[in-house]
Amino acid sequence: MKINTKIRYGLRMMVVLGEEDDKINTEVLGEKMLVSPKYLRKLAGPLERAGLIKSIQGKFGGYKLAKKPEEINISMVFDAYEESLNISGCTKNMGCLLGETCITAGLWEHFEKLIKDQFFKISIKNIIDNEYSI
Numbered sequence: 001m002k003i004n005t006k007i008r009y010g011l012r013m014m015v016v017l018g019e020e021d022d023k024i025n026t027e028v029l030g031e032k033m034l035v036s037p038k039y040l041r042k043l044a045g046p047l048e049r050a051g052l053i054k055s056i057q058g059k060f061g062g063y064k065l066a067k068k069p070e071e072i073n074i075s076m077v078f079d080a081y082e083e084s085l086n087i088s089g090c091t092k093n094m095g096c097l098l099g100e101t102c103i104t105a106g107l108w109e110h111f112e113k114l115i116k117d118q119f120f121k122i123s124i125k126n127i128i129d130n131e132y133s134i
Contacts, residue, residue, distance in 0.1 A: 006043065006046075006081050006083070007077060007083055009033070009035060010046070011074065011077050011127075012033055013040065013043055013047070014047070014052065014053070014072060014124050015124055015127050017053060018065055018069035018125065022064065023054075023056050023061070024062045024064070025061065026041070026063070028062075046080045046081050046082070047077070048066075049080070050079065052065070052072055052080055053066055065124070068125070069124035069125035069128060070124070070125040070126075071123070072124045073121050073123045075116075075120035085112070085115060085120075
């Protein structure tokens with residue numbers, strides 16, 4: 001199981017923006033994240049369309065969070081990039097060929113539920129504060 005680069009970098013972008021009260025220009029943001037401004041703009045598009053960040057245009061522009069860091073969670077970042085975390089193709093809702101007879105399907109469903117109930121609810125503020133138990 002590997003979380004793709006868009007999610008990892010998009011989440012990092014959200015955390016860096018969440019650490020600041022004001023907007024951050026693309027150059028400074030790129031330096032903090034060690035990525036190019038061009039890649040940042042690519043990351044920003046889905047986050048902006050989802051209402052998670054704002055883009056301020058112009059010479060003194062940049063990006064900032066559109067909501068408070070405690071109002072944005074990991075699930076929202078996944079949704080912004082239209083990604084889901086599929087642990088296994090072995091759950092009932094994924095159309096497992098064994099269906100009800102599979103003795104491990106319940107385990108994978110439980111694992112996905114733990115992720116949705118625990119990991120996805122972690123907020124940007126939790127990450128900034130290094131507090132992951134919710």
